[in-house]
Amino acid sequence: MYLFVSTINEAVIDRRYDNPKILSGPVLTNSPNAVLSKTLLGRYNDLSLPADSILATYIWIDGSGEHLRCKDRTLKYIPKVPKDNFTRVITELNDKYISKLNANLKWKHAKEHSPPYFCPKDLENVFTIRCKLRERENRNSFDENLKDLPVWNFDGSSTGQATGHNSDTFLVPRAIYKDPFRRGNHILVMCDTFKYNMEPTESNHRVKCQEAYDKCKDDEPWFGIEQEYILLDSDLRPFGWPPGGFPPPQGPYYCGVGANKVFARDLVEAHYRCCLFAGVPIAGTNAEVMPSQWEFQVGPSVGVSAGDDLWIARYILHRLAEEYGVIVTFDPKPVQDWNGSGAHTNFSTKKMREENGIIEIEKAIDKLSKVHMKHIKVYDPRGGKDNERRLTGLHETASINDFSAGVANRGSSIRIPRLVAEEKKGYLEDRRPASNCDPYAVTDALMRTCILNE
Known part of the structure; x- marks a missing residue:
């Protein structure tokens, strides 16, 4: 069985992700070059960079x-x-007001009423916008103005x-x-x-998701996505599994504790901290039913930002896995007769979260029941083929061919949490999205079906 340990280099302090000022970190020992490469990288991470240089990593879906x-x-x-939608609206209001004001002024008086001293009357009693010209500092020609x-x-x-x-x-x-x-x-x-x-x-589903959110933003659609994944070793076997064999049957692994029950907790902890540092609203994490299977939850996120947050969380996980010498797979069913991986999507609107919101939840479930296969086709990147392996009616899933809903029922398509049923308000959990789904496509489908009635 492979072991997961932290190797401490005396020259540089360990646990890089516990402290943003510390640049070394834990290493996975099943990769023979991991310790060496990690130590070498640590020698260059603390190099001082020019004050006028910011490194930007552009990330996209292929x-x-x-x-x-x-x-x-x-x-x-x-x-x-x-700019988000709110900022865009405010900017347009400002521009229109300034244009209207300046059109009626003689040039010699225009400066008295133009920014940085402009406060739009259209937004009076809501908040005050104060624009002040910043004094520019000369730091090696570094442009401090936001662009x-x-x-x-x-x-x-x-x-x-x-x-x-x-x-x-x-x-x-x-x-x-x-x-x-x-x-x-x-x-x-x-x-x-x-x-x-x-x-x-063709793979850009964000555009449609943004369009849907723009139409229903007043309904305040919230999403929380439970991202399951599995860690693999270099032989593409689940990390920590006996070579050529299987671990004992599932049962003790979910939220487990102990070296014989969970693997790679250090990697999971590093991911948790990195997401919080980055600004991803990660809500929690836990070991899952299959050994070397984990889950993290992102949200609540509003509208299209749910997709942004989850994709960045996935990126951070992949990048960390590079350093630890393991592979992350979001395949929905890499091992038969064991639990698969999903991206259960919790969804609510403003009305669902209000008193007696259970009525709105039940209306949404009824709408979802009528377009079941339409959703299945966008809940994995292969039009439902990946979910065919996962949604079998076994291992806490409903059959891909049947729509079902129930309170606290993890074998249904849509689950109403027990607390939601008791309080008669809250959210629903769509358990159908596969772990490798595009969250833009999933959240787009939920908004269009449940809010826009498309």
Whole structure:
């Protein structure tokens, strides 16, 4: 059986992810070069970088619809977060008010009423917007003004998103997270992808998800996604399993404690901390039913941001697994006769969370029952083929061919938690999405069915 331990190098302090100022970390020993490579990397992590350089990692979903790609670039300014809907509305109000005001003023008086002293009357009694001109400091020509992240491009023919004779594919930044690996001002950037003519690529489900959210944002759709995954060793066997054999039957592993019940807890702990540092709203984590199977929960996230948060959490997990020398798989059913992996999606609207919201929950379940197979087709990247292996009616799943719902029933398509049934308000849990689903596609389908009645 493989062992999972932390190796401490006397020259550099261990447990890199316990303290952002400490740059060394625990190492998985089943990779013979892991200790050496980790120690060497630690020698360069604390190199001082130029004050005017910020490293940005652009991250995107490739043509498979389930795998991530990334590449880095240097920025010479501090980027600002892409505008959310609220900021966009406020900006438009400001612009319209300024234009209207200036149109009726003579030029000699315009400066008295223009920013930075402008406070729009349209937003009176809501909040006050104060714009003040910042004094610019000269730090080696470093531009301290916030700027938009640039649109970038990549070779789409190498990621299954374009042809070789017209390969340039665009990356459009959508969300910024702090980089837990480089720290400082360095960032992770979640992007979506567009073809040469600026039409979304086939794997870009974020665009439709954003459109759905824009239509129903007043309903305040909240999502919490329970991401299950399995760790593999270099032989593509579940990590910690006996070579050529199987561990004892499932039973003691779920939320287990002990070296013979759980494997790679250090990796899971590092992931938890890195997500919190990055700004991902990770709510918890636990060992799952199969040994070397784990789960983390992301949320509550509002609308399309649920997809951004989960994809970045997946990226961080993959990056950490590189350092630990293991492989993360989101395959829904890598081992027969053991529990598979899902991405159970908890969903609620404002009305569901209010008194007697159970009525709205039951209405949503009725709507979902009428489009069951339509959802199944978007709940994994292969149109339901992956879920056929997982949704068998066994191992805490419902049959892929039948829709069902029940209170506290983990063998149903939709589960109403016991506490929700007792309080008569809260949320529902859709247990059908596969672990390798695109959360943009899942949340889009739930909003369109349950709120927009499409």
